Amino acid sequence: MIFQMQRICDEIKKNIKGKDAIINRVLCTMLAGGHILLEDIPGVGKTTLATSISEAMSLDYKRVQFTPDVMPSDITGFNMYNAQTQKFEYHEGSAICNLLLADEINRTSPKTQSALLELMEEGKVTVDGVTHYIPKPFFVIATQNPFGSAGTQRLPESQMDRFMVRLSMGYPDHSASVEILRTEALNEKVDAVMTKEQLLELQESVKSVFVDEAILEMVVNISEASRTSENIQLGLSPRGAKALLRMAKAQAFLNKRDFVTAQDVIANLSCVASHRIVLSAKARAKNIDVDFVLNKILDEINMPKI
Numbered sequence: 630m631i632f633q634m635q636r637i638c639d640e641i642k643k644n645i646k647g648k649d650a651i652i653n654r655v656l657c658t659m660l661a662g663g664h665i666l667l668e669d670i671p672g673v674g675k676t677t678l679a680t681s682i683s684e685a686m687s688l689d690y691k692r693v694q695f696t697p698d699v700m701p702s703d704i705t706g707f708n709m710y711n712a713q714t715q716k717f718e719y720h721e722g723s724a725i726c727n728l729l730l731a732d733e734i735n736r737t738s739p740k741t742q743s744a745l746l747e748l749m750e751e752g753k754v755t756v757d758g759v760t761h762y763i764p765k766p767f768f769v770i771a772t773q774n775p776f777g778s779a780g781t782q783r784l785p786e787s788q789m790d791r792f793m794v795r796l797s798m799g800y801p802d803h804s805a806s807v808e809i810l811r812t813e814a815l816n817e818k819v820d821a822v823m824t825k826e827q828l829l830e831l832q833e834s835v836k837s838v839f840v841d842e843a844i845l846e847m848v849v850n851i852s853e854a855s856r857t858s859e860n861i862q863l864g865l866s867p868r869g870a871k872a873l874l875r876m877a878k879a880q881a882f883l884n885k886r887d888f889v890t891a892q893d894v895i896a897n898l899s900c901v902a903s904h905r906i907v908l909s910a911k912a913r914a915k916n917i918d919v920d921f922v923l924n925k926i927l928d929e930i931n932m933p934k935i
Contacts, residue, residue, distance in 0.1 A: 634831070634883060636822040640685040643817040644677050647805025651798050654900055655682065655770075657883060659828070660835045661875040663793025664749050664769040666904060670776060673798045679730040679770050684819040686828055688727035689764070695737035701744035705754040706761065719756060724748055727764060727825060731771040739782050745769070746791045766828050786863060786907060793872045794897075795904035831882075838878040839888040843933030847894060848874050850930045855906060860922045863907035873901045891933050898923055 634656060641652050655678070658665050667675045676692065683690035693699065706722035723729065724745065731745060748754050749769050753762045771792065773784075789795075801809060848870050856864030865873075877893035884893075903919045912922065 633823050633827065637682075637685045640819045640822060641678070641681045643819055644681045645674055646808045646812075647801045648674070648678075648798055651678075651796055653883065654794060654796055654897075657876055657879040657897070658794050659686075659766070659768055660831055660879040660882060661793060661872075662766070662832055663872060663875065664791065665771070666789070666792040666795040667770060667772045667798065668775050668795055668904075669772070669797045669799065670774060673800060675770075675772050675798060676730060676732070678798070679728065681819050683728045684821060686728075686823045687821045687825060688766070688768075688828075690728045690730070691723045691726040692730040692732060693723045694732045695734050695741070697736065697738060699737045699741050701741050702756075704741060704744050705748065706756055708757050717757070719759070719761060721761075722754070724754065725761070725763060727766055727768065729767075729769050731769055733773055734771040735773040735782055735784060737782065742782065742784060742788065745771075746788050749791055766825060766832065786905070789904045790866060790868055792904065793876065794900040796900055835875075835879050835882045838881050838886075840874065840878065841888070841933065844877070844889050844891065844894065845874075847891060847930065847933050848877075851894075851898065851902075851926060854926045854930060855902070855923075858922060858926065860909055860912035860917055860925075861906055862909045863905075865902055865905055869902060869905045873897060876901055895927060898927070 637656065638649075638652055642649070645652060655665060659682075667678075669675060679692070680690060682688070693704070702722065704722045704724045706720055706725065708717040708719055710716075711718045734742060734745070748763060752765075752767060753760050755761070800806075851873070852865040852867075852870045855861050858864070873894060874889075876897040877889045880893040880896055881887070881889045899920055902923060906919050906922070908917065908919065908922065
C-alpha cells in the first residue's frame with residue numbers, strides 16, 4: 630500500500646513540478662480524512678493538482694467555480710417534480726462526488742459557503758427532510774486568492790476551522806519553471822494506481838498508528854500554550870488539536886513508521902494551526918507572523934524523547 634502512495638506521488642509529479650512538499654501534505658491530509666484550503670494566487674497549479682490526484686486515485690471529481698449567484702442547492706442538490714411519475718425526484722448537487730474542487734470559495738455568498746462547510750462536516754445533505762449520503766471517500770479542496778478583496782466574502786474563523794490544513798503552493802523555483810515549459814506540450818497522462826476502496830483501507834491503517842502518551846502531552850501542551858500566549862487572541866481549539874494528531878499519524882504512515890514522533894507533529898504544526906490562530910493586536914502591531922509565534926511555543930514546551 631505504501632508503495633502505491635509513492636506511485637501516486639510520481640503520477641502527480643508528471644503535472645506538478647517542484648512541489649514535493651505540497652504533494653506530501655495533500656496526501657497526508659487525504660489519509661487523515663480531512664479537507665484542504667489552498668490559499669494562493671491564480672495560475673500556480675491548484676486545479677491541475679486536484680485533477681491529477683483524482684485521476685491517480687480513481688476518484689469521482691467535480692469542480693465548482695464559486696460566484697455570487699451560486700446557490701446552496703447547486704451544492705447540495707434539489708428536488709424537482711416529475712410530471713410523468715407525479716413525484717418529486719432528487720437531482721444531485723455538485724458535492725455528490727469523491728473530490729470536490731471549490732474554486733474561489735470566498736467569492737460566493739455566506740449561505741452557500743455554509744451549505745458546503747456543513748456537508749464537509751456531516752458527510753451528508755438533507756433536502757426537503759430526506760437525507761442523502763455523500764460517497765466515501767469524500768474530500769474538498771477549496772481555493773481562495775489572498776489578494777484582491779473586491780466582491781469576496783471572507784470565511785469566518787469558525788468555518789476556517791473546518792479545514793484540516795491550509796496550504797499555499799507558491800511560485801515554482803527556476804528549475805521547476807523551466808521543466809514546466811519543457812513539458813507543456815507533452816500532456817502526460819496520469820495513470821490510475823489506486824482504487825477508492827484501497828484509499829479507504831489506507832485511512833483505516835493510519836488510524837492504527839501508535840501514539841505514545843508523551844506525544845499526546847506534547848499536542849496538548851502546544852494547544853494550551855497557544856491559548857495563553859500574549860501574542861495570540863484565539864488559540865488552537867480541541868478540533869485543531871485532533872487535526873494535528875491525525876496529520877502526524879498520516880505523516881508517520883507515509884514515512885513507513887507505525888508510531889508517531891515529535892518531528893511528525895512539528896512538521897505539520899504550521900499548516901494545521903496557521904488558519905486557526907488569530908494574532909493579538911499587540912503581535913500585529915509588531916508585525917509578528919503566526920509561524921514566529923508557533924516556533925516560540927515549540928521552543929518553550931518540553932519535547933518528548935521519541
